[in-house]
Amino acid sequence: MKPNKIYKGNCIEKLKEIESDTVDLVYFDPPFFTQKKHSLVTRNEGKKYEFSDNWESLEDYLTLIESCLIECKRVLKSTGSVFLHCDKIASHYIRVTLDKVFGMKNFRSEIIWSYKRWSNSKKGLLNSHQNIYFYSKTKDFKFNQYYTDYAPTTNIDQILQDREKTSNGKSVYKTDKNGNVVLGKAKKGVPLSDIWQIPYLNPKAKERVGYPTQKPVLLLKQIIKIVTDEQDLVIDPFCGSGTTCVAAKSMNRNFIGIDISDDAVKLADKRLEEMIITDSALLNKGLDSYLEKSDYEIALLNSINAIAVQRNIGIDGFLKNHLNNKPVPVKIQSKHETLDDAIEKLEKACKRKKYNLKIVIQTKKEENSNRLFSLNSDVQIIKSEKLKIEELKEKIILSQKS
Numbered sequence: 001m002k003p004n005k006i007y008k009g010n011c012i013e014k015l016k017e018i019e020s021d022t023v024d025l026v027y028f029d030p031p032f033f034t035q036k037k038h039s040l041v042t043r044n045e046g047k048k049y050e051f052s053d054n055w056e057s058l059e060d061y062l063t064l065i066e067s068c069l070i071e072c073k074r075v076l077k078s079t080g081s082v083f084l085h086c087d088k089i090a091s092h093y094i095r096v097t098l099d100k101v102f103g104m105k106n107f108r109s110e111i112i113w114s115y116k117r118w119s120n121s122k123k124g125l126l127n128s129h130q131n132i133y134f135y136s137k138t139k140d141f142k143f144n145q146y147y148t149d150y151a152p153t154t155n156i157d158q159i160l161q162d163r164e165k166t167s168n169g170k171s172v173y174k175t176d177k178n179g180n181v182v183l184g185k186a187k188k189g190v191p192l193s194d195i196w197q198i199p200y201l202n203p204k205a206k207e208r209v210g211y212p213t214q215k216p217v218l219l220l221k222q223i224i225k226i227v228t229d230e231q232d233l234v235i236d237p238f239c240g241s242g243t244t245c246v247a248a249k250s251m252n253r254n255f256i257g258i259d260i261s262d263d264a265v266k267l268a269d270k271r272l273e274e275m276i277i278t279d280s281a282l283l284n285k286g287l288d289s290y291l292e293k294s295d296y297e298i299a300l301l302n303s304i305n306a307i308a309v310q311r312n313i314g315i316d317g318f319l320k321n322h323l324n325n326k327p328v329p330v331k332i333q334s335k336h337e338t339l340d341d342a343i344e345k346l347e348k349a350c351k352r353k354k355y356n357l358k359i360v361i362q363t364k365k366e367e368n369s370n371r372l373f374s375l376n377s378d379v380q381i382i383k384s385e386k387l388k389i390e391e392l393k394e395k396i397i398l399s400q401k402s
């Protein structure tokens with residue numbers, strides 16, 4: 001079978017056409033045993049893509065997974081690995097099946113792909129992860145180690161000091177004969193962990209092609225980079241819209257995609273020609289980059305039992321409790337704003353929203369407003385504790401003078 005192509009057909013049959021011991025990585029994201037049909041209509045062309053995830057029985061489903069795994073194991077090189085993507089519905093059965101085919105000793109990791117989701121009203125815990133099982137064919141698997149930054153809570157100063165064991169086995173900081181601390185070698189960071197926070201494709205992401213359950217290319221790139229090198233062969237026997245193949249091509253790996261659906265094959269072919277990959281600003285800048293409120297602003301909002309709103313010019317927060325079934329927006333007067341400016345920004349952000357109450361927290365003494373006419377606004381002003389204390393001090397100083 002030629003690489004760098006998408007093939008249509010049942011993956012079990014198609015995998016049989018691949019020579020044994022030739023593949024470096026198999027990733028597959030089969031239907032999850034949801035017992036429903038998945039369908040989605042594309043935003044632009046209004047085309048409907050769907051695939052069935054209805055099964056006679058769990059045994060039926062697991063037979064397909066096991067048959068696929070047997071073929072995957074055969075085609076993998078002795079240094080190769082398989083990554084099987086599933087979720088809480090059947091993950092426990094899938095892990096047992098993987099143990100059966102690849103052997104418990106070849107289990108490497110359970111990767112938790114974690115992402116933020118909007119809450120829904122279902123009873124119970126909000127599900128916000130999926131599972132990816134990583135097994136290797138043998139113990140001599142290819143693995144490229146990657147490192148990530150230390151957690152913000154890590155005391156790097158301590159990590160950069162060498163340690164040694166005392167005669168009674170206690171670990172202590174090493175010192176030289178003059179009692180000076182022995183500084184350790186430069187550290188690479190923390191090895192990549194098995195919990196991956198990679199954003200789910202948002203509905204407007206350019207990368208989204210409208211295929212149900214489409215996975216982000218960034219997720220596949222992370223898998224591909226840790227167990228393959230350039231020119232290696234990556235296979236996805238349930239390739240859907242071709243995410244794995246797009247990721248592999250963008251990283252100079254060879255690939256083979258297989259899917260039973262004609263529509264999926266055509267879509268994957270089209271994606272491989274256009275190659276649109278959404279960069280995640282969230283990942284590039286760090287998860288905290290979206291949090292632009294200062295500790296002072298957060299403290300101010302906490303003091304009135306409000307939650308912060310990030311990246312909104314006119315609203316800094318909302319009270320946790322509604323007033324007469326409507327949210328209550330709050331704006332904090334910033335250092336460079338007059339009170340009128342703050343009120344105007346809040347009013348603008350609240351346009352066409354009939355709130356019962358809007359609050360501005362005044363944080364500084366009002367200078368003379370440079371407005372020619374006063375604002376017509378029903379915004380309520382409350383003073384920050386800091387401002388109240390400043391005004392109190394001024395009052396006392398004035399009274400002492402007189």
Ligand SMILES: C[S@@+](CC[C@H](N)C(=O)[O-])C[C@H]1O[C@@H](n2cnc3c(N)ncnc32)[C@H](O)[C@@H]1O
Nearest residue numbers: 010011029051214215238240241243259260261
């Ligand atoms: C969960 S989707 C894969 C989505 C894909 N990872 C993506 O990012 O677009 C599962 C795919 O498996 C395909 N499929 C189901 N049974 C199959 C089989 N026996 N052989 C090959 N493909 C199959 C479906 O058509 C569907 O496209």
